[in-house]
Amino acid sequence: MSILVDENTKLLIQGLGRDGSFQASKTLEYGTNVVAAVHPGKEGTKFENKVPYFSSVEKAVQKTEANTGVIFVPAPFAMDAIIEQVDAGINLIVCITEGVPVLDMIKIMSYIENKSVRLIGSNCPGLLTPSTKTKVGIIPGNIVRPGNIGVVSRSGTLTYEAIAQLVQNGFGQSTCVGIGGDPVHGTTFTDVLQMFESDKETEAIVLIGEIGGTREQLAAEYIKKHVTKPVVSYIAGQTAPPGKRMGHAGAIITGKAALASEKNTALSNAGVHVVESPSDIGLRMKEVMR
Amino acid sequence: MVECACLENKYACKGIAGSNPVPSAIIKNFKVSILNIHEYQAKELFEKYNINTPRGYVTDNAEEVESIINKLNGKAVVKAQVHAGGRGKVGGVKLVNTSDEGKIIAKNLLGSNLVTHQTNKSGVPIEKLLIAETLDIKKELYVSILIDGDLAAPVFIASTEGGMDIEEVAETRPEKIFRIKCDPLIGLTPYLARDLSYKLNIPESSIKQSTNLFINLYKLFIENDCSLVEINPLIITNKEEIIALDAKINIEDDSLFRHKDLEKLYDPNQLDPLEERAISSNLAYVKLDGGEVGCMVNGAGLAMATMDITKKAGANPANFLDIGGSADQNGIEEAFKIITDDNEVKIILVNLFAGIARSDVVAKGIVNAAKETKSSLPIVVTMRGTNADEGLELLKNSNLNITTASDLFEAAKILTKILPTLGD
Numbered sequence: 001m002s003i004l005v006d007e008n009t010k011l012l013i014q015g016l017g018r019d020g021s022f023q024a025s026k027t028l029e030y031g032t033n034v035v036a037a038v039h040p041g042k043e044g045t046k047f048e049n050k051v052p053y054f055s056s057v058e059k060a061v062q063k064t065e066a067n068t069g070v071i072f073v074p075a076p077f078a079m080d081a082i083i084e085q086v087d088a089g090i091n092l093i094v095c096i097t098e099g100v101p102v103l104d105m106i107k108i109m110s111y112i113e114n115k116s117v118r119l120i121g122s123n124c125p126g127l128l129t130p131s132t133k134t135k136v137g138i139i140p141g142n143i144v145r146p147g148n149i150g151v152v153s154r155s156g157t158l159t160y161e162a163i164a165q166l167v168q169n170g171f172g173q174s175t176c177v178g179i180g181g182d183p184v185h186g187t188t189f190t191d192v193l194q195m196f197e198s199d200k201e202t203e204a205i206v207l208i209g210e211i212g213g214t215r216e217q218l219a220a221e222y223i224k225k226h227v228t229k230p231v232v233s234y235i236a237g238q239t240a241p242p243g244k245r246m247g248h249a250g251a252i253i254t255g256k257a258a259l260a261s262e263k264n265t266a267l268s269n270a271g272v273h274v275v276e277s278p279s280d281i282g283l284r285m286k287e288v289m290r
Numbered sequence: 291m292v293e294c295a296c297l298e299n300k301y302a303c304k305g306i307a308g309s310n311p312v313p314s315a316i317i318k319n320f321k322v323s324i325l326n327i328h329e330y331q332a333k334e335l336f337e338k339y340n341i342n343t344p345r346g347y348v349t350d351n352a353e354e355v356e357s358i359i360n361k362l363n364g365k366a367v368v369k370a371q372v373h374a375g376g377r378g379k380v381g382g383v384k385l386v387n388t389s390d391e392g393k394i395i396a397k398n399l400l401g402s403n404l405v406t407h408q409t410n411k412s413g414v415p416i417e418k419l420l421i422a423e424t425l426d427i428k429k430e431l432y433v434s435i436l437i438d439g440d441l442a443a444p445v446f447i448a449s450t451e452g453g454m455d456i457e458e459v460a461e462t463r464p465e466k467i468f469r470i471k472c473d474p475l476i477g478l479t480p481y482l483a484r485d486l487s488y489k490l491n492i493p494e495s496s497i498k499q500s501t502n503l504f505i506n507l508y509k510l511f512i513e514n515d516c517s518l519v520e521i522n523p524l525i526i527t528n529k530e531e532i533i534a535l536d537a538k539i540n541i542e543d544d545s546l547f548r549h550k551d552l553e554k555l556y557d558p559n560q561l562d563p564l565e566e567r568a569i570s571s572n573l574a575y576v577k578l579d580g581g582e583v584g585c586m587v588n589g590a591g592l593a594m595a596t597m598d599i600t601k602k603a604g605a606n607p608a609n610f611l612d613i614g615g616s617a618d619q620n621g622i623e624e625a626f627k628i629i630t631d632d633n634e635v636k637i638i639l640v641n642l643f644a645g646i647a648r649s650d651v652v653a654k655g656i657v658n659a660a661k662e663t664k665s666s667l668p669i670v671v672t673m674r675g676t677n678a679d680e681g682l683e684l685l686k687n688s689n690l691n692i693t694t695a696s697d698l699f700e701a702a703k704i705l706t707k708i709l710p711t712l713g714d
Contacts, residue, residue, distance in 0.1 A: 019616070019646065022646075075544060075547070076547050076548070099544040100544065101542060101544045101545040101548075102437050102439075102515075102517065102542055102544065103437070103474075103512065103515055103542070103545065105442070106442045106443055106444070106474040107474050107475060109442040109474070110442070110443075110473070110474045110475050111475075125645070138645055139645070140645050140675060140676070143675070153591070154591065155589060155591020155592065156589050156590075156591065156592075156645065157587075157588055157589025157591065157592040157643045157645060158589060158591030158592040158594075158595050159591070160592075160643045160645060160674075160675065161592055161595065161643055161698065164643070164697070165697075168697070181590055181591070182439075183437070183439025183440075184437070184439050184442045208591065210590075210591055210594065211594070213439055213440060214440060215440065234595070236591045236592075236594035236595045236598065237594040237597075237598070238597075238598045238601065239578075239594075239597040239598055239600070239601045239606075239607055240594055240597065240610065241576075241578060243408070244576045244610075245576075246574075246576065246590055246593070246594050246610050247574035247589075247590025247593060247594075247610065247612040248590040248591070249544070250439060251590055251591075251594065276598075276602070277598065277599060277602045277702070278595035278596075278598055278599060278698060279599060279697070279698040279699035280699075
């Protein structure tokens with residue numbers, strides 16, 4: 001078992017420009033079941049002679065029964081792509097695109113509110129289940145190992161760092177999920193924690209947060225009440241000054257609750273193993289799992 | 291009234307007063323933009339949306355001030371046009387009672403730098419002044435709109451306590467602040483705007499005016515993809531007119547592709563010169579005062595983590611820098627130069643975990659820039675992911691003062707070792 005993506009995933013990739021094609025290539029190379037590529041004007045041809053192109057998501061779903069969609073289209077068209085996938089009945093939509101206008105994101109969130117669809121992102125690295133070789137997004141396939149640690153993170157490359165440390169300390173991952181660095185995003189920490197808690201394969205969880213917002217506090221409240229598995233956390237940005245946006249649109253201190261120290265306190269009070277240095281994630285997991 | 295859930299959220303109302311360019315204490319999670327626009331530009335936009343502002347003129351010439359003040363009946367407010375809050379407390383906003391006095395003040399302000407609690411220590415240049423009429427104030431209110439990320443909706447914030455530090459009001463008298471969550475697909479409906487007017491105790495004769503103003507302000511916010519609009523104070527005059535005495539608008543940069551007209555309002559002179567250079571090279575860079583370790587990283591989270599590592603090693607990061615995934619060699623070279631042009635930097639810490647980025651390209655960029663600038667600063671590098679071996683090889687053969695580390699842990703150890711040897 002794992003969460004969200006596994007051997008039943010039939011992946012559709014939308015937006016195969018320069019970055020999308022590169023990532024699609026890596027996804028195939030890793031061994032993920034990619035069933036459809038959606039890019040206007042290419043219908044009738046195949047991506048790398050393997051994956052059929054379609055001009056619309058609806059057609060692709062009809063022909064291939066794709067159930068998971070990943071989006072690489074440029075930011076101005078991301079909202080349209082997400083809505084198209086929702087309308088076509090895709091269950092799990094992962095939007096990698098960075099820089100989607102926040103007004104577009106709030107419309108999307110409102111549109112999907114009562115529908116049975118899960119959105120991850122935008123502005124996220126996506127997710128990956130090593131045991132089934134299912135890569136939906138841009139997490140490099142060569143750094144992960146199959147195993148029993150669930151990883152959930154607001155960051156991209158910092159997630160890779162955490163994964164590398166886990167591997168270095170002998171831990172593989174059940175599933176790695178990057179939820180994204182924008183203030184408005186689909187799936188939250190709490191959603192993923194809930195899934196990891198009920199996943200049999202996951203024995204412990206790594207949670208990587210950042211300054212900004214209060215989602216880590218909400219995660220802490222959830223952990224306190226519902227999570228029985230050990231959680232190791234690190235919050236990036238302890239040295240970030242208030243009022244300055246640290247790259248990610250969501251990574252900004254706009255009040256006391258947005259501080260790393262406040263988040264650490266909340267997590268610590270919830271029984272989470274909080275590390276203050278990002279180099280201690282793997283080591284702490286080793287101590288916890290001893 | 292639909293009051294938003296953040297009223298019940300115990301994290302919502304704890305702000306850091308005075309440390310923030312936005313009404314931070316009353317919101318938890320929203321997007322901050324790089325594109326700030328000047329007050330006079332914001333007021334021009336207000337007028338387009340039928341939001342009344344005081345009569346006023348913009349000038350960059352102190353000689354014109356006399357005639358402007360005479361046009362305004364000899365009495366005016368002179369306001370420095372800078373992208374920083376807290377102007378009033380440091381002499382950036384002055385009431386003048388004669389045109390002579392106005393001219394002297396204008397001469398002093400124009401061409402100088404204004405240092406407020408929101409700027410760095412060198413301040414921001416005053417290149418333009420807004421000279422506006424003075425008005426009789428009966429009542430001062432506060433209104434703003436921004437996107438609450440956790441609610442995924444625009445939130446209208448208003449208070450009867452206008453003209454004050456709103457963060458302080460949120461801290462000391464939270465009951466004086468009203469919030470409305472607006473449905474993203476419906477917007478601010480007239481009844482909500484009317485309800486808000488009553489909550490703010492606006493006199494009956496002005497209710498229609500204020501209701502329209504709130505609706506127009508919401509329209510402005512949405513149509514221009516703002517991340518913040520703020521009026522503090524919104525005044526009611528003795529004649530019961532409602533006028534935006536101040537105006538603050540931030541445009542969300544991710545939306546600029548559909549607002550070419552607003553993009554033109556970008557004023558690079560208001561930014562730290564190093565930050566301005568980074569923006570033109572598409573790098574996410576934030577200068578931090580008093581740091582000695584220049585950081586170059588790919589990814590925002592990892593960049594913050596690298597700053598944290600630096601602090602744990604007993605040093606101070608000089609900057610946040612995310613080179614992103616698609617920076618080419620030129621971008622990397624410029625990133626290196628921006629770091630080394632910061633005179634406080636004594637050592638450079640490079641932390642690369644290449645997914646989309648390519649380590650060899652980054653290495654080439656560093657080597658080229660270091661040679662071109664003849665930089666002798668020590669560089670500590672961790673390089674992992676795509677083409678890391680090629681990258682490390684390039685660095686090793688460069689004859690530069692480079693120490694490589696296998697991971698963050700080791701990088702921190704090396705940093706701790708080198709730092710004491712660097713002196714002042």
